[in-house]
Amino acid sequence: MPFLHERLANGLDVIAETSDSAVSTSVGFFVLTGARDESDDLWGTSHFLEHMVFKGTSDISGDEINRRFDAMGAAANAFTSEEDTVYYATVLPEQQDDAVDLLARMMRPALRAEDFETERLVILEEIRMYDDQPPFGADDRCRAAFFGRHPLARSVLGSTDSIRALPIDAMRDYHRRRYAPGTMVLAASGAVDFRALVAAARRLCGDWEPMPAAGRVVRDAPRRAARPGIERIVRPQASLGYAVSMVAGPAEDDPDRHAARLLAILLGDSSGSRLYWELVDTGEAEHAGCAHDDFLDAGLFVTQLSCDPADVTPLLARIAETYAAATREPIAPDEFDRARNKLASRVVLAGEKPRRRLFDVGLEWAHRRRHRSVADTLHIVESLSLDDVHRVLATWPLDAPGAVVVAGPVADA
């Protein structure tokens, strides 16, 4: 899978990982902006702006954007996270030019006041939708409790109040500052005509004004929860109790992030893991899992539990004991091998889908100006040893006091 890169004069990077066998082409703009780049009065702007980008440019209406993507047969969408805003489309190769053309024009949206007011209603519905669903906001609240005053404390959607209060001028200003060519990447994967991609980028993005790199506050990775202990969210209508807990783990630039991912599979994968056998297989928990999340300057081990509301506290204690045992006693080689095989298999299976590769390739470049092929990642995973996992456990104790948020029908669950 050859990797190609070209930088325009204004700083916009154009990259592609091409594949001879792919039958589709995925293209996307990766914008280095997200919830962590917002201030209190801009809370939720990155995500709201992502919606507004689909509402059209000065000469293309929002309806026209929807019609054009559907006419291409595109699977087109976008997402916003704490650190990134990504717009993408997967199309048949003959539609590459049309998809790039539309996406590139969308990056300079009109941000019309009337659309802004209508879309504000949609965002408020999205907030209500998640608020009505498990884990009833426990995940966002837990991140806030873990990160405290660190920029990663901010949730992506914003609050009902912050969205209601946001003026359109603030969004326009945010867009001007954050969607500069130097902090954006145009990435493609699959059956890519790279020469055409670069030509389109020059034609459509070449006149985007270069700007000084927008600031991003990067701090030392927090090693412990800002507000350790348990916080509670009461939802009388909930049938189950939900708990989310977070402790520190390796950050994105830490070579141990792969070992951390393997460890999370070993301890808390959705099947065959220690938490699975301890709590899910026995029918005591609806779900009990562990995952490793990483950011530019921080990493997390996130534990999620759902079970009978009365069992939340005792099962959290059992999870803590499972983690303590992993730290205390050496891991058996065959257990380690199974987890590594699962991770390696996931790398291969995800790697054969160009749509999935777009995100890995685009985010890796946006964050680290680096390309890693599937083979590179597979080599790293296959080189992992038991020592690596034991080192992660020693450096990042999962049984450390973390931030915990419990949501459920009663306050004392």
Added chain:
Amino acid sequence: MKQTLHSATLGNGITVVGEHLPDLESVAVAFVVDAGAVHDPTGKCGVAALSGEMCLRGAGERTSRGVVEAFEAVGAQWSQGVSSTHATFTGAMVARHLPAVLPIYADILRRPLLPDDEFEAAKQMVLQTLAGIEDDPGHRTISALRRIHCPAPWGMPPEGITADVESLTNDDVRAFLAGHLHARGMIVSIAGRIDWDDAVKRLDDLFGDWQPGPDAPIIDQPRGPSSRHVPHDSQQTHVALAWSVPPYRDETSYEATAALSILGGGTSSRLFTEVRERRGLCYTVSAGYQTRRHFATATCYAGTSAERAQETLDVILAEIDRLPGSLTGEELDRVKARVKSGLVMQQESSGARATALARQWYHLGRIQPLVEELERYDRLTVAGLESWLAAHPPRDLSVVSLGREPLEVPRALPA
């Protein structure tokens, strides 16, 4: 679009279907057995789901843990699920591991141990899933819609009913599996980097002498149309509608799915445009198509805040009403483009292809080349869709709402 498609029938009637996708590293496999929830006896809703779970808890020489560890020893991703029609066991793996994985499925399907000491845990697992569904407003809404609209037993929830599951015993599971877990009607589907002849030989060695069991006919009971409100203390009210359309095996199912796609299939669809983009009424709104072998259902779904739910329902009904007589060539062209890229891109996923082939065999009794399916869509015309809609206008709608307050369902539903 060149495809390498295969099908074979083992001596005992098991169908094996396959597609060779030489550019992939992976193989996906699906074992589809006629042991779906539609066979749940009255008062035992959930026995199929519980039986599917019990199959994994020890099989052949393997313990419950041994089954899972055998999959994971080669990094195989596996899953088990029970729908109304089938119990399905699937897996995806790096191609060279297929020979190691097939015997695990043979144990699960042919030699489940059904140990008594695993039964309570399995039952609790099913009950946990049911409790989790109580907290999923979208799932509950669609489930309530199926129950009032689809003929019994098809509208019953495949995941079970809590009160029924609580009273199930391991003998219920044994009886269910004795009656339904056998070779009759079984479909095995494999796709990806496969060696077809070798795979069929292995499957024949593992399954060729498995006996087909008795036929288990299903007697349909009439249901729907009807309306229901499900009280739920949530900020959003969820609305879902259903009406009858031809099943996938019917020649006019292409007209039906194209018309539904124009109504609510993409971001340029009528519902997305009018409900979300124009009015900002909700984040999620769509139309869909669910087919059984002998009937199918069109559905619309939206979730919105309580005070705007009535307007959302009214706009959806108006759009359904407006559909006949208003279709445009551009809309149909967009449907064709979306179908084409969707079908072509399936070729990049062994799992998607394995599932699609099994689905085709179940519904059509054959596997359909992509080219043929594309040609059928290409032949659709606005005039053809309109005449189909004129003959089959959306009527006799079932409506479900879930939320704090019931909605007013207009008497003048399209009929």
